[in-house]
Amino acid sequence: MNASVALHVDGLSRSLGGKRIVDGVTLTLSRGELLTLVGPSGCGKSTLLRMIAGLEPSDGGRVIIDDHDMSSTPPEQRHIGFVFQDGSLFGHLRVDQNVAFGLKHLSRSERTARVEAMLELVQLSGVARRYPHQLSGGEQQRVALARALATEPRLMLLDEPFASLDEVLREELRRQVAEVLRATRTPSILVTHDRHEALTLGDRVAVMRDGRIQQVDSPEAVHDRPSNRFVAGFMGVASFLPDSEGMLIVVRPHQVAMTPGGDDVVLSCEFAGATRRYTVRRHDGTVVVADGASSVKLATGDACTLQFTTERLHRVVAES
């Protein structure tokens, strides 16, 4: 086994009520890497994460952490960190006591030092003696991160940690968490249903659907060179045009230029700030979503001409 591998998941499966929730997932995580695991709700991504942590039993497959097969190890012995969506702080303990929870093996002075360092890392030194319910949602999640990092886990698992926060807080916290994870070089998997989050945070992105991994690749690759039609549609707005060989051409809105006048017809137009997003029916009957400059305004029913700006457009297999 390669020494640079932090986690190897091999053929992991789980069925519940006759349905395969996780279906033979194989995945590798390198040291210091941040992998985002993205998919629609109910695709099994949270279950997969909980299986890696040992919180959920598996029907088959192996979980190998740092070259140790941990498939049947209870969660408390896997030495992993886990950040839950919300509400997992211990309400009866102060912030510093929460962070110190997993540090029973340390001496008192070491423990205090570690707690201080962790709270400083997440920029929350000022609230050490408060109780969780006295903190904002974003602060609570930073405490949860500090608590998980304090044990110096081999692996950090984050299950939609920003999902219960509002938009502005989420942006801010996302940046901070990514910084902290990179600073501590903790190999991490972050589960999200938000493609924007997956693309901006991940060193690599794993896209999941119906219990199976569809593609694991760099953010650029899953966006620009999706492995199938589902990934193409899930990771960004796309129009699919059939080509002569029975494949589908994936067209992203920015890969199209629009000029007024011609054989194509504007079906609808939405103002999106810097651009306008048009839905256009081309002369051959296909429908394409395209971004046009904000300064040029075409109305529904106007004639226009579409041109593809990219030399070679990506193609995917047409599936049912």
Place this chain on the structure above:
Amino acid sequence: MTTALASFATRRSLPGWAAIVAITASVAAPVVVVISSILDPTRSMWSELWATRLPGMIRDTLTLVVTVVSGSLVLGAGLAWLVTAYEFPARRVLTWLLVAPLAIPGYVAGFVWLDTLSGPLGARGVRSIWLCAAALIVTLYPYVFLFARASFKAQGIDARDAARTLGVGPVGAFFRVALPMARPALAAGSALVLMEVLTDIGTVRLFNVSTIADGVMRVWFGTGDRGAAAELACLLVVSAATLIALERGLRRGARYSARPSERPHSPITPRIGARVGALVVCATVVGVAVAIPVARLAAWALAARRSGNAVTVTGGVWHHLSSSLVIVLATCVACMGCGIAIALLARRRGSIGRLLSRLASLGYAMPGPVVAVGALITLAAFDRTGLLPDGTVLIGSLVGLVFALTTRFMAVAFQGIEAGLDRVPQSAVASARTLGAGSSRVAWSVELPVARTSIVAATALLTVDLTKELPITLLLRPFGFDTLSVWVWQATSESLWEQAAVPSLVMVAVGIVAVGALLVALDRGAEVAS
């Protein structure tokens, strides 16, 4: 306060308000009467008591309270953890059976064990404070069990999972997370146990333990001095209030009501050894607390039937059962009616409503004999006013008895109703209002249906409590109005176990039905809430 009163006076629904203030005042009166009696102490009684029995009474009461409350905590919380955290054979049936001891009064379990153990221990050795505590523990732990179980279930598995990913095993997670987080629930359960222990007169008398409550009864029956009994009863109020305040104070700023977890609670399946262990532990408790007492009672009842002297009291089983049911029914109606009225009001009118609800719940902190004494003094005062038609007196009437019981148990009803109403989302009320529903229609078609399961649960708990109730019934019942509990009391005071068996069994049967209803309502309520 002045502004609240001013706004109160301008309300349109003045008659309704007046009625509710009147209810609250009369329900709170007995308690206030008792507390105010301490302002003018009967010095001679205190000096005599202090020189003779009082130190022993205080010692015995404290010993019993500490032992029974801690025993119930260990047993109740431990068993609740077993049945919520682990999957093992017959878990559901055992969960139900573990609540069943609630239906068995301490004085019934007491005389069963007294007789069973008097063989090996001897007639003297068996009458010890420790056996008395044991009898109370096995009948009172279900209060803690019910609260703890609800709390463990509501915690969900996120907290447990978080602890485990931080390197703490399942047992550690219990002691470091689940147990501390359940603390308010454990305190609530313990408070009920505390009240029952302070109140108990039947069990302690069986084991010759002289507690303060026992002293109140003795002063009452010995001297007939209501004032002196009331003053002694104050000691109970003070100890109850002190213990509850102490626990509150120790909680400080921590908040325990974690947001209910999205992920439902699911028990884990441990290794086979642990599964068998859990089964054995639960089954043993059920055996000691339910199976053995019921079996012995049945044996006695059969023996009494065979020997032909089953009933020496007047009226027979049906007479006593119907008396008990009349009391249960009348008090349930009174408690639920007043409770619903006050709870709805408290939701609609902030500060005054809350004040009234606290006042009406005062009796909750009062042991039964105390309430009985207070109610008697209140009723006597009312009888003297001459407001009633000639010749009618409330003392010794059914109305007087139901009044006293309502005072004592109003809080049980009120808290259940309030918990149910808390589940009604403000948005649902607002939607109903915007759809044209008035205040009473909102109550009838939105609030009460949502609170239904809680109301059923509260009624079931009331039924259990009222069937077992002894001191108030004993002191205030109309002449010749004998309930099942009075029958048991009379038979056991003369150590006639065989004759106590039949009414005991009937009481247990009524209680078991109510406990079943309670559990079903609680679990359904938890489903509605999640």
